[in-house]
Amino acid sequence: MIPDLVHSILAGMPMPVLIVDRTGRVAAMNAPARAMFGPAGPGRHYIAVLRQPALLDCVEEALRLGQVRRARYLTTDIAREATYEVLASPLGEGGADGVTVAFSDITEREQVGQIRRDFVANVSHELKTPLTALLGFIETLKGPARDDAAARDRFLDIMLREATRMSRLISDLLSLSRVEAEERMRPEAQIDLAATLRGTVQALGTLAQAADVALILEGAEQPILVQGDSDQLTQVMENLIENGIKYGGTGGEVRVVVTQSARELAFRGPGVRVDVIDKGEGFDPVHIPRLTERFYRVDNHRSREMGGTGLGLAIVKHIVNRHRGRFRIDSTPGEGSTFSVMLPRITV
Template sequence: MTGPSLASVLAAVPMPLVLIGADERVIAANAAAGQLFGTAAEGFHYITVLRQPVLLDIVEAALKTGRRREAPFLTRDGERDVTFNAVAVPANGRAVMLSLEDISHVQAAGEMRRDFVANVSHELRTPLTALIGFIETLQGPARGDPDAQARFLEIMEREAGRMSRLIEDLLSLSRVESQERVRPTERVDVANLVTSASMTLGAFAQESDTELVVRGNEDGMEVIGDPDQLLQVFTNLIENGIKYGGGTVTVTLERQERDPALRGPALRVEVADNGEGIDPLHIPRLTERFYRIDSHRSREMGGTGLGLAIVKHIVNRHRGRLRIESQKGQGSRFSVVLPA
């Protein structure tokens, strides 16, 4: 294969490639490799081009043994860490082809799974430990104490309910994620769903001394969607407003002739409260699983840390947008914008 044709073949491959000859000098390198090691590589000894000990070791081993060698290679691309799987493969006699496959997304997925398992374990361990402790107490020191038994059973019921809510939310999140790429086909009336969510939470609002106000609830506010999932979204947002906002929670429905993000007509449902508000520092992470601003208060309120993650995935499935606006001391506004 001639030089120009070899260069064109390497250039067509998106991953970094460096071909090293038997004389240990670089024969060719594509543009992706040039971004990592510099564009002036051809003709230079591979040690002066690659410079990284991990890469030098596998290239040297491949040249000497004629066998494939690979190793993880960590570097930095701007502000993010990048992990490559570096492979040195003998080619065309004693030449060696060095390729670097970006596996950062695989590493990130693994970290997410580990974090998720750790978070679930932590969330379940606390109430489970409490239940075990109270059961041992009821079987021992409190066996003949009716007052202590009643008090402990009440706490055990609360902790068991907390575990049940967590499991229900985990199952709900799993279902939503599995359906995220499947677009809904049913035409639903958003106004009816908001009315249903408001009526369901009416008693809870009264118990919390919160005034629940619905505005713009008109006929003909329809979108293509999954009614059960959208009802879950509105119920979750309104319930959060009552729990953490207090005072007055206002739900506003509004038609938009054109939404810039959706590039077309849209229907916006906004849930606003006049509570303490949220520091803007937390807003980008609010939809992460198990992320809480105030962990103790959230658990006391019965929160699992999964509600907004579920909302985000449902809105994504409907090709909509979730917008969160808040300032400390000025309340919060959660808006769901759906294509009309």
């Protein structure tokens, strides 16, 4: 029999916990454990309740040896896949009263670890390609092309492009790291978003002209005050407008449209919306949920050819989050794309 005090302790524990007695039967389970394994567990043999081989071995060794044992338990429900660290601890002297089996949810920790591993793998891959190219051209210039002036000039141009790409990637990585570190600290300065947009459009005018794209700014004639970081908001607008020119410029026009509202539902107050609209090829909306992931590209080859690092929209997302704003993407194949930033607006 399990004392009432033990039942009370089990009921107060937030993690799934069950007790297996010396005969191998489940003597008690708290509510989270019942939700995980079903309400009919007490009285049944633990093999019929737990089932996963690694978990069964863990409990069996703890019962047999009277020692603490650990295992991992993987489960999938309707909402998600979860990973638990299982601790089987003897009860009483040498496990004379059975074992307690406690489940600690380590899903988030595992996901963070996987994200870190994926990030390192992606960065390594992104740097390996240009580094391999540079090493190959250096070896060629030192050997077969030593006295070939035409080949030397061509290779040096390619080396410059690849080195510039690596420099841009490292710069974006540092920028992303800095933005993520500051994401919970809202900027306190008041800035004129209209002036920021006018300066950005003017700075990118040469790029638009070279791409034969008409860059049009609408709705930024009067000051628009927002609480923000001027450099970061400039970076957001530069990223979005430059992307519009590079990837959506086939339509011959990129429009930057500013719209103010007296009450934006997302902020429950005044807001301003900046839409960067292109008439290019567009893309399948299936990509939209992943576009702000690090290194995700709709067209890997084209993005690299254009000098993209795959980090621009991830940086945009984190900066907009820091400004308590919203970031939206809409696209239709053959009709173009719209990238929208919504920010709370200061009224005077």
